[in-house]
Amino acid sequence: MNENIRSHYFENDDKMHEECGVFGMYDFDNNDVATSIYYGLFALQHRGQESCGIAVSDTEGPKGKVSSMKGMGLVNEVYTPESFEKLKGNIGVGHVRYSTAGASTIENAQPLVLNYVKGTLGLAHNGNLINAPELRKELALTGAIFQTTIDSEVIAYHIARERVNSASAEEAVMKALRKVKGSYSLVVMSPRKLIGARDPFGFRPLCIGKRDNAYILASESCALDTIGAEFIRDVEPGEVVTISPEYGIQSYKDMCQEKHARCIFEYIYFARPDSVFDGMGIYESRLIAGRCLAKDSPVDADMVVGVPESGNAAAQGYSLESGIPYGTAFVKNGYVGRTFIKPQQSQRESSVRVKLNVLKEAVKGKRIIMIDDSIVRGTTSDRIVGMLREAGAKEVHVRISSPPFLYPCYFGTDIPDREQLIAYNRSVDEICKIIGADSLAYLRKERLVEISGGRQYCHGCFTGEYPVEPPKEDIRGEHEDFKRGEDSKVK
Numbered sequence: 104m105n106e107n108i109r110s111h112y113f114e115n116d117d118k119m120h121e122e123c124g125v126f127g128m129y130d131f132d133n134n135d136v137a138t139s140i141y142y143g144l145f146a147l148q149h150r151g152q153e154s155c156g157i158a159v160s161d162t163e164g165p166k167g168k169v170s171s172m173k174g175m176g177l178v179n180e181v182y183t184p185e186s187f188e189k190l191k192g193n194i195g196v197g198h199v200r201y202s203t204a205g206a207s208t209i210e211n212a213q214p215l216v217l218n219y220v221k222g223t224l225g226l227a228h229n230g231n232l233i234n235a236p237e238l239r240k241e242l243a244l245t246g247a248i249f250q251t252t253i254d255s256e257v258i259a260y261h262i263a264r265e266r267v268n269s270a271s272a273e274e275a276v277m278k279a280l281r282k283v284k285g286s287y288s289l290v291v292m293s294p295r296k297l298i299g300a301r302d303p304f305g306f307r308p309l310c311i312g313k314r315d316n317a318y319i320l321a322s323e324s325c326a327l328d329t330i331g332a333e334f335i336r337d338v339e340p341g342e343v344v345t346i347s348p349e350y351g352i353q354s355y356k357d358m359c360q361e362k363h364a365r366c367i368f369e370y371i372y373f374a375r376p377d378s379v380f381d382g383m384g385i386y387e388s389r390l391i392a393g394r395c396l397a398k399d400s401p402v403d404a405d406m407v408v409g410v411p412e413s414g415n416a417a418a419q420g421y422s423l424e425s426g427i428p429y430g431t432a433f434v435k436n437g438y439v440g441r442t443f444i445k446p447q448q449s450q451r452e453s454s455v456r457v458k459l460n461v462l463k464e465a466v467k468g469k470r471i472i473m474i475d476d477s478i479v480r481g482t483t484s485d486r487i488v489g490m491l492r493e494a495g496a497k498e499v500h501v502r503i504s505s506p507p508f509l510y511p512c513y514f515g516t517d518i519p520d521r522e523q524l525i526a527y528n529r530s531v532d533e534i535c536k537i538i539g540a541d542s543l544a545y546l547r548k549e550r551l552v553e554i555s556g557g558r559q560y561c562h563g564c565f566t567g568e569y570p571v572e573p574p575k576e577d578i579r580g581e582h583e584d585f586k587r588g589e590d591s592k593v594k
């Protein structure tokens with residue numbers, strides 16, 4: 104099928120996307136971690152829908168033997184029951200990917216599997232390295248040949264190199280991580296250990312779980328629930344952990360620092376509402392955002408509705424605070440996969456309508472407060488507001504549970520260029536007119552501390568103040584989506 108009539112999984116929405124989800128497991132008793140990794144990745148599917156992969160190994164077997172299977176598409180499209188007959192092992196790592204740097208191709212799918220002097224390494228990475236171009240150049244000058252265009256390969260190469268002069272795999276990981284700058288939550292499978300690491304700012308989440316005699320590392324706690332594992336704790340920002348039968352969990356905190364910068368969008372939009380990120384429940388966080396909106400931007404109305412899914416909890420919060428009844432206005436069709444044929448402009452169907460329909464009897468004749476988590480370009484918002492009006496809504500007041508986007512992200516989120524952002528160089532009133540709402544209000548920046556439960560967070564995309572100096576060149580340039588215009592990205 105011609106690629107331009109296929110849809111990105113979420114191409115028809117006006118959202119930014121998370122780069123990836125990672126999952127690792129070491130079972131000290133059983134030789135079948137692949138199926139649990141599959142279900143773990145399935146729970147993390149919202150973090151990346153372009154490609155997925157699983158790599159497993161047997162810690163009792165030969166050091167260089169790793170079985171892996173990667174594919175383009177959703178987890179349940181790539182794996183069949185037969186896949187697991189070939190994926191036997193007691194240690195493994197998995198990955199779901201949405202590309203924010205590096206093209207969307209099978210070569211760039213993870214986990215990366217690399218043979219090196221001490222055996223074979225499997226690595227899965229969530230995040231973006233801001234110094235990847237320099238490090239890649241440096242490695243290339245010393246003879247490295249890269250198989251992919253993703254920055255994660257730079258980490259894998261450095262670990263392999265450092266391993267030659269390191270006493271252990273974790274020592275090699277720590278030496279390699281001292282060279283990289285940016286965001287990473289990593290799971291690494293060495294021949295005999297599972298290793299997890301989070302960058303010193305803690306941009307992306309990573310947590311540890313346990314089920315019987317197996318340990319798990321996962322991007323989000325919802326993946327632990329899915330496989331029946333108990334949440335143990337988060338990997339701390341800057342911490343490296345190793346998991347082995349001899350020592351259980353070992354922790355290395357040499358890179359930990361006081362300054363943290365959790366991506367606030369994990370709370371607002373990326374993470375699943377049933378996950379807990381560094382001690383703060385995502386659902387709770389979104390309820391607080393809704394309550395704040397109700398306090399700061401009240402409006403008289405008959406019903407509060409959320410744009411599914413991430414707008415729902417904030418809408419409930421708005422309703423609880425304001426006393427205005429919470430209701431359902433939208434029915435979402437969740438079956439939009441990678442091979443979804445995107446409606447052409449000449450066709451009557453629109454991607455928004457295909458994904459979302461309005462419950463006419465619920466909104467007819469009512470004054471509606473519609474809560475969404477963000478507006479990126481604004482092209483979807485005007486359609487949704489229009490759909491509510493067509494369905495008979497008397498008034499549509501839009502409340503957004505994040506501040507306006509004004510700056511790019513360099514840490515693993517695909518916020519487009521400034522010129523494409525609706526809030527760039529426009530007032531809130533102007534944006535309100537463009538999306539056709541009766542009123543519009545965003546979450547105030549001062550409220551972000553409340554939704555993170557007082558934890559330190561990154562707010563670079565709202566303020567342009569990043570926790571680390573952003574790169575001079577556009578590190579996102581290799582990804583084709585950034586070069587696509589509004590027309591191709593949002594229909």
Ligand code: SF4
Nearest residue numbers: 366367512561563564
């Ligand atoms: S710039 Fe925005 S999207 Fe990027 S890490 Fe910071 S808060 Fe998250």
